C-alpha cells in the first residue's frame with residue numbers, strides 16, 4: 087500500500103507518536119495531524135528516565151536504537167555521556183562477552199572492560215563483586231520532555247499539525263472495514279490512515295476498529311536520590327546498568343536517578359486504562375522497590391547516606407514478549423500500530439517512526455520488522471490475565487539474566503495438547519510456546535514437570551539432559567521416534583480464490599495435484615522471507631498451511647494483509663486447536679504406521695511430499711509424508727478427540743521396533759544435522775531464499791508472486807552472502823547459543839543464527855550467514871565466551887546429504 091497523499095491521523099503525543107508524525111512529514115506527506123488527549127508527553131513518556139543504550143541482541147532493535155540516538159543527536163537533545171553495563175557476577179560477565187561478540191557481529195562498537203576500567207568510568211562504584219563491564223562510548227540519555235518536544239517541533243516545521251486536548255473517541259470504518267473517519271470530542275476528521283501510538287491506551291484504540299493488541303500496563307519505578315556532600319556524582323558521568331542488581335541509573339544534580347526491574351512486577355488496569363488518566367504518576371511502593379535500592383547501594387555505597395527525594399511509579403505498555411507492536415493491523419486497511427513500547431520508548435521510537443513512515447509511504451518498513459508485527463498475538467491473548475502473566479515475565483527478565491536454554495516461568499499451562507496426560511506419564515519436561523505446553527525432553531521414571539529457569543542451576547555448561555536428548559535422538563535415527571507436535575499452527579485456506587491467493591504469497595508453485603505437500607516461504611516485495619511453512623492441497627479449493635506454534639497468527643495476518651477485494655471468496659480458518667499432530671520418523675516408521683492402519687502406506691501409495699487420509703482405529707487421520715528430522719516418516723493430523731487412541735496404537739505397534747518418545751530438544755539436534763532451517767533465526771525478512779540456500783523453492787515459471795521481481799533482478803540468485811553449515815570445535819559439547827561472531831582471520835564475516843549439538847555426527851553445528859565465496863573446508867573461528875574456537879565450513883547437510891534415508 088503506497089500513500090503519497092491523503093491524510094494521516096496519528097493518535098498519541100508521546101515520543102512514539104511524535105516520531106511517527108515527524109517521519110511521515112519527512113517522507114513527504116503533506117497532511118499529517120497528531121491528536122493528543124492531554125498535553126504532549128501525557129503518558130509513559132512523561133515519566134521516563136530517558137536512558138538509551140544501543141546494545142540489544144536483536145539486529146532490528148539495535149538498528150532502531152542506533153538511529154534513535156542519531157536522531158536525538160541531530161536535534162541537539164542527546165547527552166552522549168557513554169554507558170557502562172556492569173557485571174556483578176561471573177555468569178553475567180560471561181554473558182557480556184557473548185553480548186560484545188554479538189554486537190561486533192552486528193557492527194556496534196562495544197568494548198569489554200575489566201573492573202579497574204569500570205572504576206575509572208564510575209569512581210564512586212564499589213569494587214566488591216565487580217567482574218567488569220561493557221563500555222559503549224556513544225550511549226547516553228535524553229530529557230524525555232525536551233526530546234519529545236524537539237521531535238514534535240521538528241514535525242511542526244515540516245507541516246505536521248498538532249492538536250492537544252483532543253481525545254479520539256471512535257473510528258468509523260467503510261464497507262471494506264477500512265479507516266474512514268476519526269471521531270473526537272471536538273468533531274469528525276476524515277482520514278485515509280490512522281496510526282495508533284496510544285501507549286497504554288493502544289489496545290482500547292484498537293478495539294474501536296474491532297482489533298486486538300496484546301499489551302498490558304506494567305508498573306515501573308524509579309527513585310531520585312539526593313546528592314551527598316563531598317561525594318557528589320559529577321555531571322556528565324556515564325549512565326550505568328547493573329543487571330545483577332536489577333538497577334540502572336544516571337547522575338542527577340549531584341545525586342542519582344535510579345530505576346530498576348522488580349522480580350515480581352505488577353500489571354495494572356488489565357480491564358482497561360481510564361481515559362481520564364494523564365501525566366500523573368500512580369501510587370509508588372517503597373517496599374517493592376527496597377530490594378532494588380539495596381542493590382544500588384551495594385554497587386554505589388554512598389547512596390546509603392543519600393536521602394530519597396521522590397520514588398515515582400508509572401506503567402508502560404508491556405507486550406507478552408517485551409517487543410513492540412508495529413505495522414498494519416490485518417483486516418483493517420489504513421489502521422497502523424506503533425505501540426507496546428515495553429519500556430524501550432526512547433530507544434525504539436526514532437527507528438520505529440522512520441520504519442512506520444516508510445511502510446505507510448513506500449509500502450515497506452525498510453528493515454526486518456517481522457518479529458514485531460502488530461497481529462502476531464492470537465486469540466489466546468484475549469485473556470488479559472494470560473497476557474499480563476507473559477508481560478510480567480518479559481519485564482522480570484528485562485535485566486535478569488535469561489539463560490538461552492531456559493523457558494518461561496509465568497503464564498504456564500495455558501494450552502494443552504490432548505496428549506498431555508500421556509506425555510506426563512512418560513516423564514515429560516515441558517517447555518512453552520505461544521501458550522502451548524510442549525515436551526522438550528523426557529526423564530523416564532521421574533514425575534513430569536515444567537521447566538523454567540533451569541539453566542540458572544547449571545550455568546554456562548553442558549546441560550544435565552544432554553545424554554537423555556542423545557538417546558531420544560538415536561531413536562529417530564536408528565529405530566522409530568514419536569513426538570507430539572500438536573502446537574503446530576494450522577490454517578485452512580479455502581474457497582474458489584484460495585489457490586490464487588496462495589500462489590501470490592508463496593515463492594513455490596502451489597498448484598499441484600490434490601494430496602501434494604509443498605515446502606515454501608512467504609516473501610515480502612524485496613524477496614525477504616516472512617514465513618516458512620508447508621502447504622498441503624487437501625481438496626481442489628482447500629489448502630492446509632502448516633506453520634510454527636508461535637508464527638501462526640503472524641502468518642494468518644500476512645495472508646489477510648495480502649488479500650485484496652478480489653480475494654472475497656477466500657476463507658482462512660485457524661484449526662490449530664482442532665487437530666493433534668503426532669510425528670513418527672525413523673527407519674521403522676512405515677512399518678509402525680502400517681501396523682495401525684488397513685490402508686496402503688507403501689512408498690507407491692504415500693510418496694514423499696504427499697498426504698493421504700488413512701484410517702487408524704476409526705479415526706480419519708491425514709498422514710503427511712514429510713520430515714524435519716531427515717528420516718522416513720510422517721506427520722499425522724488427528725482429530726483432537728481421537729488423539730490418545732492413535733497415540734496409544736502407535737506406541738503399541740512400535741514397541742517391537744523400539745519406539746521411543748522424543749521432545750523438541752531432540753528435534754532441534756536432528757534438524758541441525760540435516761541443515762533444515764528454523765524460521766526467525768536462520769530465515770528472516772532480511773534473507774532471500776537464495777541467501778538462505780532455498781533457491782530450489784523459487785518457482786519463477788509459475789507467474790507473478792510477491793518478491794518475484796526482486797529475486798529475478800540481476801545478481802539476486804548469486805548473492806554475496808549465504809547461509810552455511812559450520813562445525814565448531816570438535817566432539818566436545820560447546821557453549822554456543824546463537825548470535826556469536828564468526829571470523830575469518832580477525833575480521834568478523836558473519837554471525838551464528840542457530841546452533842546446537844548433533845548427536846549422530848557428534849559435532850557442534852551452527853548455521854551462519856557468511857560470504858558466499860567461502861568453500862567447503864574453509865577455516866573460520868567462532869567467538870565462544872572470548873575465545874576464538876576453530877570452525878569449518880561444511881556442506882549444507884552433515885547427515886545423509888543425498889537424502890536416501892528419507893526415501894526409506
Ligand SMILES: Cc1cc2nc3c(=O)[nH]c(=O)nc-3n(C[C@H](O)[C@H](O)[C@H](O)COP(=O)(O)OP(=O)(O)OC[C@H]3O[C@@H](n4cnc5c(N)ncnc54)[C@H](O)[C@@H]3O)c2cc1C
Pocket residue numbers: 097098099100101102103121122123124125126127128129130131132133134135136137138252253254255283284285286287288291306307308345364398399400401402424425426427428429430431432433434
Ligand atoms: C517510570 C518509567 C521509566 C522509563 N524509563 C525509560 C528509559 O530510561 N528509557 C526508555 O527508552 N524508555 C523508558 N521508559 C519507557 C518509555 O517511557 C515508554 O516506552 C515510552 O514513553 C512510550 O511512549 P509512547 O509514545 O508509545 O506512549 P505514551 O507516552 O504513553 O503516549 C501515548 C499518548 O497517547 C495519548 N492517547 C491515548 N489515547 C488517546 C486518545 N484516545 N486520543 C488522543 N490521545 C490519546 C496519551 O494521552 C499519551 O500521551 C520508561 C517508562 C516508565 C513508566
